[in-house]
Amino acid sequence: MITIYHNPRCSKSREGLCFLEQHGIEHKIIKYLDDNISEIELKSILKKLNYQPIQLVRTKEALWKDNFADKDLNYDEIIKIMTENPRLIERPIIINGDKAIVARPIEKIKEIITF
Known part of the structure; x- marks a missing residue:
């Protein structure tokens, strides 16, 4: 099953969800701003x-620019920042098995889904 990490307030994320629905693709929605994303989950997505x-x-x-952009952060520090501030995570993220894409532009979804 396809998973979409979705932010309903983001137009690109809504477009990604609409794409899945219009193509009849069964999917699971994770509203990552509401359902906290763990460091383990984020590391899995990155992989x-x-x-x-x-x-x-x-x-x-602005949150990134004002608080983190000028810091020399390592892998784990950036992951921690993203889990504590999930609005900093790029979206929408579409996962199909062991593959994932950031669906910008939306047509990138076709790279990991067979119709």
């Missing part, structure tokens, strides 16, 4: 994305 933590951070967010 599936083949990303370093900083690649998943919304670095243009």
Whole structure:
């Protein structure tokens, strides 16, 4: 089953969810701003994305710029910051088995889903 890490207030995240629904793709929704994401879960997502933590951070967010951008942070520190401040996590994240993508643009969903 496909999993979408979803922020209902984000237009791209809503587009990703709409894409799954329009194509009849069965999916599970995780509203990661409401359902706290654990460090273990985030590390698993990063592995599936083949990303370093900083690649998943919304670095243009004021929260990041004002509090963290000028710091020399390691892998675990960035993960901790993201779990404590989940709005800093890029979205939507779509997971299919052991693969994941950040669906920006939405068409990237096709990279991990067969129709």
